[in-house]
Amino acid sequence: MTDISKLGEFGLIHHLTDDIKIKNNATRYGIGDDCAVLHYPDKEVLVTSDMLMEGVHFDLTYIDLRHLGYKSAMVNISDIFAMNGTPRQLIVNLALSKRFTVEDMEAFYSGLRAACNKWNVDIVGGDTTSSYTGLAISITCIGEAEADKIVYRNGAKDTDLICVSGDLGAAYMGLQLLEREKSVYYQQVNEARKKNDQRALTALKDFQPDFAGKEYLLQRQLQPEARGDIIERLQTAHIQPTAMMDISDGLSSELLHICKQSHCGCRIYEKNLPIDYQTAVMAEELNLNVTTCALNGGEDYELLFTVPIGDHERIASLKDVKLIGHITQEAFGAQLITRDNNEFALTAQGWNPLQ
Amino acid sequence: MTDISKLGEFGLIHHLTDDIKIKNNATRYGIGDDCAVLHYPDKEVLVTSDMLMEGVHFDLTYIDLRHLGYKSAMVNISDIFAMNGTPRQLIVNLALSKRFTVEDMEAFYSGLRAACNKWNVDIVGGDTTSSYTGLAISITCIGEAEADKIVYRNGAKDTDLICVSGDLGAAYMGLQLLEREKSVYYQQVNEARKKNDQRALTALKDFQPDFAGKEYLLQRQLQPEARGDIIERLQTAHIQPTAMMDISDGLSSELLHICKQSHCGCRIYEKNLPIDYQTAVMAEELNLNVTTCALNGGEDYELLFTVPIGDHERIASLKDVKLIGHITQEAFGAQLITRDNNEFALTAQGWNPLQ
Numbered sequence: 045m046t047d048i049s050k051l052g053e054f055g056l057i058h059h060l061t062d063d064i065k066i067k068n069n070a071t072r073y074g075i076g077d078d079c080a081v082l083h084y085p086d087k088e089v090l091v092t093s094d095m096l097m098e099g100v101h102f103d104l105t106y107i108d109l110r111h112l113g114y115k116s117a118m119v120n121i122s123d124i125f126a127m128n129g130t131p132r133q134l135i136v137n138l139a140l141s142k143r144f145t146v147e148d149m150e151a152f153y154s155g156l157r158a159a160c161n162k163w164n165v166d167i168v169g170g171d172t173t174s175s176y177t178g179l180a181i182s183i184t185c186i187g188e189a190e191a192d193k194i195v196y197r198n199g200a201k202d203t204d205l206i207c208v209s210g211d212l213g214a215a216y217m218g219l220q221l222l223e224r225e226k227s228v229y230y231q232q233v234n235e236a237r238k239k240n241d242q243r244a245l246t247a248l249k250d251f252q253p254d255f256a257g258k259e260y261l262l263q264r265q266l267q268p269e270a271r272g273d274i275i276e277r278l279q280t281a282h283i284q285p286t287a288m289m290d291i292s293d294g295l296s297s298e299l300l301h302i303c304k305q306s307h308c309g310c311r312i313y314e315k316n317l318p319i320d321y322q323t324a325v326m327a328e329e330l331n332l333n334v335t336t337c338a339l340n341g342g343e344d345y346e347l348l349f350t351v352p353i354g355d356h357e358r359i360a361s362l363k364d365v366k367l368i369g370h371i372t373q374e375a376f377g378a379q380l381i382t383r384d385n386n387e388f389a390l391t392a393q394g395w396n397p398l399q
Numbered sequence: 400m401t402d403i404s405k406l407g408e409f410g411l412i413h414h415l416t417d418d419i420k421i422k423n424n425a426t427r428y429g430i431g432d433d434c435a436v437l438h439y440p441d442k443e444v445l446v447t448s449d450m451l452m453e454g455v456h457f458d459l460t461y462i463d464l465r466h467l468g469y470k471s472a473m474v475n476i477s478d479i480f481a482m483n484g485t486p487r488q489l490i491v492n493l494a495l496s497k498r499f500t501v502e503d504m505e506a507f508y509s510g511l512r513a514a515c516n517k518w519n520v521d522i523v524g525g526d527t528t529s530s531y532t533g534l535a536i537s538i539t540c541i542g543e544a545e546a547d548k549i550v551y552r553n554g555a556k557d558t559d560l561i562c563v564s565g566d567l568g569a570a571y572m573g574l575q576l577l578e579r580e581k582s583v584y585y586q587q588v589n590e591a592r593k594k595n596d597q598r599a600l601t602a603l604k605d606f607q608p609d610f611a612g613k614e615y616l617l618q619r620q621l622q623p624e625a626r627g628d629i630i631e632r633l634q635t636a637h638i639q640p641t642a643m644m645d646i647s648d649g650l651s652s653e654l655l656h657i658c659k660q661s662h663c664g665c666r667i668y669e670k671n672l673p674i675d676y677q678t679a680v681m682a683e684e685l686n687l688n689v690t691t692c693a694l695n696g697g698e699d700y701e702l703l704f705t706v707p708i709g710d711h712e713r714i715a716s717l718k719d720v721k722l723i724g725h726i727t728q729e730a731f732g733a734q735l736i737t738r739d740n741n742e743f744a745l746t747a748q749g750w751n752p753l754q
Contacts, residue, residue, distance in 0.1 A: 072443060072546075073551070076552075076660070077482065077551050077552050078447055078478040078479075078481040078482050078552075078644060078645065079445040079446055079447040079478055079479060079481075079482045079484070079542070080445070080446045080447070081443050081444070081445055081482070081544075081549060082443065082444035082445075082446065083443050083444065083546070084439050084444060085440060085441055086440055088427060088436050088437065088438050089436070089437035089438065089439060089444055089541075090434040090435070090436055090437075091434055091435045091437065091488070091490060091523065091524065091539075091541065092433055092434040092435070092524070093490045093492050093524060093525055093526055093537075093539060094492070094526050095492035095493065095494050095526040095527075095528050095535070095537060097494045097528065097529070097530045097531070097535065099531045100494070100528065100529050100530060100531060101528070123433040123434055124433075124434060126433040126434075127432065127433050127434045127436070129434065133446070135446060135448045135539060137448050137449070137450035137537045138450065139450050139452045139455070139535065168446065169446065169447070169448060170448055170450075171448055171449050171450040171537075172450075173450050173452065173455065173456070174452070174455050175452045175455060175535075176452070176454045176455065176532070176533075177531070177532040177533075178531075178532075180450070180452065180494065180530075180535045180537075182448075182450060182492045182526075182535075182537030184446075184448060184490060184539045186444075186446065187434070189436075191427075191438070194436060196428070196432050197431075197432050197433075289433060290433065305431070
């Protein structure tokens with residue numbers, strides 16, 4: 045393993061970014077000067093940014109650095125799609141403590157680059173520096189869009205249909221699964237220590253967590269995918285959403301953002317929420333309400349959007365998109381209609397990073 | 400003092416950014432959606448980014464949060480000027496531990512906004528989240544420039560003149576001063592504790608550091624100014640630099656970047672280095688070589704640039720710009736000519752955040 049101080053700041057950046065090839069015409073100049081230079085004639089430029097702190101947003105006992113790099117890039121790319129834009133450039137700020145090696149950063153960058161390659165995004169700059177405590181990541185993604193195609197959160201209208209892509213709650217279940225296997229591991233370690241059972245302790249070094257049949261949940265947690273494919277499909281089908289967001293904090297929380305900014309209410313139907321089989325099984329195992337998980341789980345990075353009611357047929361025929369309800373007047377509030385026809389007001393139970 | 404968790408993430412962001420008015424036509428949409436939306440017809444977009452970690456890049460016993468906000472914004476604005484561009488938007492990512500209050504963040508934002516107001520920069524977004532340990536700041540600044548006006552690091556040519564704005568080494572001396580007063584304070588506290596002198600300990604709560612006659616050094620360290628005024632003056636004088644950088648890591652380090660990327664050498668003259676009177680006095684007091692401080696001090700955020708030799712007269716008449724040497728062929732290396740006519744190879748002693 046190679047100590048990062050051997051390369052120094054400029055050496056490390058050079059090592060990690062030297063063979064990055066620029067893929068977008070809009071990227072005039074990437075890494076290596078005070079700024080990156082981008083060119084956007086007659087397009088709007090979209091910018092989004094995220095801060096990820098070790099211990100708060102990720103736990104390196106659950107996620108390896110390659111997946112972390114992939115996820116860090118993907119969640120920002122997802123925000124550009126959520127405005128109906130095309131992601132183009134990524135800027136990566138990193139602060140690392142001394143426990144990280146050059147090889148660790150290579151793994152992180154390989155994930156970052158895999159995500160960027162998937163959507164033809166150029167890595168154009170950033171700052172790499174040190175931290176006393178763990179890893180801090182700040183990613184900024186830049187994209188482009190035609191002015192009249194951008195979809196904000198504030199355009200939903202009464203009677204619009206509410207749609208989501210993919211399925212919900214699986215990323216949250218993936219996290220529960222990782223936490224369960226971690227606690228199983230530490231329980232066994234503690235028992236072996238109590239009995240001073242050296243043989244068991246040695247065997248535990250090869251501890252294999254039990255993820256059989258739950259691979260999808262893990263993948264959703266560790267390797268989320270931005271839904272650029274849905275954006276392409278909407279375009280092909282000539283559907284222009286009236287409001288759109290990506291689901292990072294949970295469906296309820298995002299839907300309330302749209303209602304607040306669009307000055308409207310909504311009704312969504314429990315029976316229509318798209319939930320994968322593995323999510324349902326895992327919720328059963330953990331004695332959790334699967335609807336609550338789908339509403340408040342977060343980290344699915346699916347798209348939530350509204351379309352005019354006239355697009356009903358076109359939406360119905362769209363692969364991997366589900367109609368979950370409709371927009372109402374503001375006075376009716378944001379309601380969930382349960383399977384047994386009860387109504388509940390939606391509340392934002394989404395994860396609050398400041399509590 | 401108000402606990403941040405009382406407001407929550409969205410509440411805090413709303414509280415800090417609610418009354419931000421957009422000043423640039425290019426800023427179509429700021430805070431409040433997945434992305435900010437910018438518009439740049441027929442201009443190049445410039446992007447720069449910095450990561451600042453508590454304990455590594457700043458020490459809150461030296462700098463208050465208002466100054467820290469000001470400085471964080473200013474150093475990024477400075478990078479846009481260093482490409483000969485105009486700064487337009489700023490994105491602010493923050494991660495804070497529980498010891499910070501709403502009032503702390505108000506102070507930080509007031510500094511941030513003062514710096515942005517000075518150069519008509521719009522704050523358009525960012526992420527505010529929590530950290531287990533201290534404060535982490537990531538700032539991205541976006542600007543614009545005409546394609547043929549952008550100045551890179553790689554355009555310096557043999558015989559070009561090397562210029563710097565303002566003076567050098569003062570910010571470094573400001574830091575030495577702050578560190579000296581801090582150690583004086585702790586020395587007195589320790590002595591009082593040893594003698595169990597409660598009266599002295601109480602009196603030390605009102606300890607006043609001795610900054611008399613050194614206000615300029617403090618200001619340079621705590622409140623650096625991006626040299627947009629120099630960019631405007633160069634434009635008015637019809638001078639287009641061939642290479643340019645801002646001096647964040649020290650003159651030597653930056654000059655070596657220009658030489659490396661422009662494939663050239665340089666000769667600079669010790670007697671021409673611009674040094675303020677207070678810097679010289681403080682170096683004397685601390686028994687430091689003032690030239691070394693000017694070469695390697697860093698954090699001055701002055702502009703270092705090269706111009707064709709034909710611009711000699713125009714440069715000579717430019718206020719607050721000093722000619723310090725000239726570019727040579729690569730084979731001659733990067734040399735400092737001392738007052739007594741000795742030659743020394745310049746080395747990058749700039750601060751390395753990864754060591």
